[in-house]
Amino acid sequence: MFFRWDWLRPVLTAPIVPTLGPVHPDALTVDVFEDVMRAAVTGDFLPYDKDRRWGGEKNETVLRGYVVHQPEQTLVPTLTRRGRGTVKVFAYGHHRRVVDEAAELAAKLAAAHDAANARVVRPLGPETAHPRGTRIQLKDFTTGPCPAPDGPVRPLPDWPAAVQETFAPFAAAMAADGLAFLHTQMQVGRCGPVLAVAVEDRIVGAIGSLEVRPDAIGRPQLMPQYFAVLPEARGQGLGRVLWRAAMHWGQSYGASYQLLQTEVGGPSDRLCQIEGLTSLGFSHTTQAQRAPRPLVTGGHCSDNN
Template sequence: MRDQSAPEGPVFGVPYVPTLGPVHPDAITPGLWEEVVANSGTGRFLPHDPAARWGGAKDGQILTGHIEAASGRVMVPTLLGRGHGLLTAHHYGPLDVDQALEDAGKLAADQGAAEARIFWLAREPHPEAGRCRRILLKTFRDVEPPPEPGRVLTLHTASAGVRGTWPGFAAAMAHTGFAALGDRMRAGGTDEPVLVTVAEGRIVGAIGPMATLPDPLGRLRLLPQYFGVLPDHRGTGNGRALWRAAMHWGRRAGADYQLLQTELGGASDRLCRSEGLSTLGFVTVITV
């Protein structure tokens, strides 16, 4: 059955809205879905869209005429660009992977997209099916563990010598997004603080940029950050020091919670679980 309406949060099962990303479970409402659909394809950002921080236009749209909802299963396709664009089929509930891949490929061809993939959103992980990420919820407490004194610095207040090592760090950690962040910083696209750890006069770990944004219900959300430590400096407390400094920043900024995604079984995943974050579900990404 094809229908541009979408089930409410409990039917979706996993708090993730196509074109918007992870959303607090309490904020998954019919009203939010209607807002997302109405905004789709306009090029505008919703006021609570975390991607709005980077400016520009909102690319991507929901293909409302191809939504499928039946028998406890939902499929919502989105299209990013055309010609060389990307078709993503977001699947909630039971999934026949082979059939889903075939259907996504056909829909991509019909829409003129060069690539296709499926997002399988489920309550349990399916790492055997492809790249799997965990959706986590951090709820801020009245008192967060304090950061280690002097261990974590703010990049823009560090010495000129330390700041001069940032491009090398960003390039070495390009796979975590720091290279893209460095490009935005050079272009004046963000002046939000980045927290760093330093060893022997050079940056060896970073988390940021630090920023907050009201969610669809008006609660303040700490936005996801790029987060990474150079391989030869892992296992020495840099990651936990950065994480706790970031959470301390968020608490002082008045954030109520943070949503983030981690690679299943990775260093950030292990750290976040040890820090008591709640698992809301899993996203398995499979390319056609």
């Protein structure tokens, strides 16, 4: 065993796991953290990793030799080689100095691995006053029905060909929301259904892909989607129609729940709050100043066997 659960559990203020992101509170176990550590050696996707559906290789891995695991804090650094490289340190702990220590470790590791970015990811509980960053929200499909909404929303292939052709420029316009990536995955057949809403024969919003997969404890989860509406089409309720259609799809295909990440105060965040989702906490990411010289040794590791 790498982690002591009696040390780790008290500092897990929000259900966030390095390299995996948010998980259902029931799946937040020491076994999941141990799985992540083993995956750092093999480089393989975990069976329940949400990124597995896109194929390829896992881009983010734990730097297990530099994990700090102590009674009052746990720091877990990860490295992403995408772009110019990013080191993130997940900072679990209640005391204020945990962020400073995480920032120092992130900066040193970024220099050691020639990564351009160094960041600290701080999980915060749902009771946090004046939260910033990303809110983690839970949609529980077992508490009641999700009826099919009225409105101009259909699976993309059900629209006329001329309307379907407008998806490409829509996706390009909403690249910052992940729609260009989604479009690429659609073209190579790596994703499930995508729902689209059209106005005057033009796609103005979409959500997808829609897939249900088992989580770490075998419960069926509606996987996260990319979701966007063109700015000029907002304020007409189209986002709510799309989201409700996706929730209806998920419940219809047997999902028990979905986890959503929304920017605090953003349109999706307000929508989820209006829809009555449960807030599980927050993830706040800050930049760390990269150190001028590399880290010499990996003396931070505490392996509890």
